[in-house]
Amino acid sequence: MRIALIEPDVRHAKLVDRLIFAGGHVCRHFTTSAPFLQQAVDEFFDLLITAGWAGDHPAEDVIPHARAILPGLPVIVMMSAPRESQIVAALHAGADDCLSKPVRGPEMLARVEALVRRAGLRRPANRRHDVIGGYAFDAAHFAVSFRDVTVILTPKEFRLALLLFNNLARPVSRAHILETVWARRRDVRSRTIGTHVSRVRSKLQLRPELGYCLTPVYGYGYQLDAIPQEAAVQTG
Incomplete structure (x- = not known):
């Protein structure tokens, strides 16, 4: 929320x-x-x-x-x-x-x-857009727009991406990911979460040279960080 x-x-x-x-x-x-x-x-x-x-x-x-x-x-x-x-x-x-x-x-x-x-909070249909760090999230179509590109994600990929951006520079636990993306299902394997993280990283081009870094936090979950432009240029 x-x-x-x-x-x-x-x-x-x-x-x-x-x-x-x-x-x-x-x-x-x-x-x-x-x-x-x-x-x-x-x-x-x-x-x-x-x-x-x-x-x-x-x-x-x-x-x-x-x-x-x-x-x-x-x-x-x-x-x-x-x-x-x-x-x-x-x-x-x-x-x-x-x-x-x-x-x-x-x-x-x-x-x-x-x-x-x-x-009984419900987000109005005409207010289902979030803009975070240059990425525009359209919940009505599971679309994300950035740098003049629009990518369509699966519902789970969309929820995962929005969760990571909402917690920019903060680690997100696997438990929180399960609760938010998979509605608290406990039979989801870590490998499944990792696969979705990898897809989000690829589809949204979350790479250091493009200003973002999505990394695993050992024994905990994942963290998305914004890379300062100067650092991104040096990395590239």
């Missing part, structure tokens, strides 16, 4: 990001609401977690703007030692839930999962 986080407090944002990652989700951090609202026009988010003061506007003002771009977007508001009146104001503004800062890991993840279940 792709979660947008608006948090001016960078130290607290790092804590929330670690918790979201531990829960198996992807977090995009924004220090104010303006860049988030701009990004939401082109990039889909499944959930918004915002501080009560979003760096440039109160959460009560951000929520309607966010939902004008992403209708039905679930929202959690974080507040420091909130008074009852503040919680009521946030809920009346459209927040689905409220959390006290600093957040507590198990509670936050439990509330996120509960909200996901209640919302």
Whole structure:
């Protein structure tokens, strides 16, 4: 799940990001609401977690703007030692839930999962495009476009590629791959995962000289890294 986080407090944002990652989700951090609202026009988010003061506007003002771009977007508001009146104001503004800062890991993840279940999250058909690192993912057609090329992947290859790009520069465990790509089936062999990784690497041209490196992480899974242009040129 792709979660947008608006948090001016960078130290607290790092804590929330670690918790979201531990829960198996992807977090995009924004220090104010303006860049988030701009990004939401082109990039889909499944959930918004915002501080009560979003760096440039109160959460009560951000929520309607966010939902004008992403209708039905679930929202959690974080507040420091909130008074009852503040919680009521946030809920009346459209927040689905409220959390006290600093957040507590198990509670936050439990509330996120509960909200996901209640919302029955479904990505709208007209918002099934993600652009990450120069690669445009079209979920409606299992197509990926990059460098003026469009490649059609199988559904499993597409889910695997999107998972790797969503976790750029982070190792992705085989267990997480199985859960995301094969719906938690445990009879899938490691060799099958490796074959799909190899196909994704080839079809999407994930090579150092072209700016990306997809490598196995011994005993754990796989990791996709972006190679800086200077390094890519030297490698080539």
